[in-house]
Amino acid sequence: xxxxxxxxxxxxxxxMAGKLVREIQQTKPFALLEEEAFLNLVRTxxxxxxxxxxxxxxxxxxxxxxxxxxxxxxxxxxxxxxxQAGERMVTHDPDVTRLMDRLxxxxxxxxxxxxxxxxxxxxxxxxxxxxxVDSLDQPIEASMKQHLGHLGRAKLEQLVDLLExxxxxx
Numbered sequence: 001x002x003x004x005x006x007x008x009x010x011x012x013x014x015x016m017a018g019k020l021v022r023e024i025q026q027t028k029p030f031a032l033l034e035e036e037a038f039l040n041l042v043r044t045x046x047x048x049x050x051x052x053x054x055x056x057x058x059x060x061x062x063x064x065x066x067x068x069x070x071x072x073x074x075x076x077x078x079x080x081x082x083x084q085a086g087e088r089m090v091t092h093d094p095d096v097t098r099l100m101d102r103l104x105x106x107x108x109x110x111x112x113x114x115x116x117x118x119x120x121x122x123x124x125x126x127x128x129x130x131x132x133v134d135s136l137d138q139p140i141e142a143s144m145k146q147h148l149g150h151l152g153r154a155k156l157e158q159l160v161d162l163l164e165x166x167x168x169x170x
Contacts, residue, residue, distance in 0.1 A: 048147060055143055059136065064093055065103060069133045072109060072125035079124035108132060 020040050021029060030036040052063055061069075071088045072080065080088075086096045093099055100123055103109045108129030114120040125133070148156060 051147055052140075052143060055136075055139055059132065060106075061132075064089070064091060064099060066133070066136065067091070068096070068099055068103065069108060069125060069129050072123060073130060073133050075124070077124065079122040081120055081122060085123065103129065 018036060018040070020026075020036060020043060023043070024039075030039075049063065056063060056066055067090050068085060071085055075084075082096050082100065085100075086093065089096070100109060100111065104111060106128075108126055109123055110126050111121050111123045114122050151159065
């Protein structure tokens with residue numbers, strides 16, 4: 001094995017250091033590329049979440065509430081149960097019932113007991129909730145294009161494949 005010149009190695013590593021090292025003002029390079037990749041995912045997710053949250057503030061919604069309203073819109077007139085909604089959420093929320101309580105208080109959703117099984121509560125989006133979600137379609141699309149569209153179709157497809165590969169069979 002050849003001896004390592006630490007000065008050359010450090011210059012090489014710092015020359016390869018990514019944007020994240022500078023953004024978080026880290027004083028040394030990451031020990032693992034996997035760590036840098038992971039922290040980049042977290043940092044990017046937080047960046048995108050902040051941007052979308054700003055959009056939702058104007059509608060007095062959180063991203064999680066919006067996600068639930070979209071799920072209910074997709075469920076149609078049949079509606080879904082609380083557990084079904086929880087399974088479909090993009091981000092896990094341990095208290096879907098409380099989330100639904102807040103949306104029901106705003107008259108954005110309707111809940112009623114199933115006629116077939118009184119233990120089951122079916123949730124549907126209300127007309128007001130549907131109008132709200134429909135009004136957000138264009139602003140959400142514009143935001144997605146603004147923050148991700150510059151990557152282009154090929155890179156976006158590659159990004160989707162990479163992210164799905166990280167989740168594996170989850």
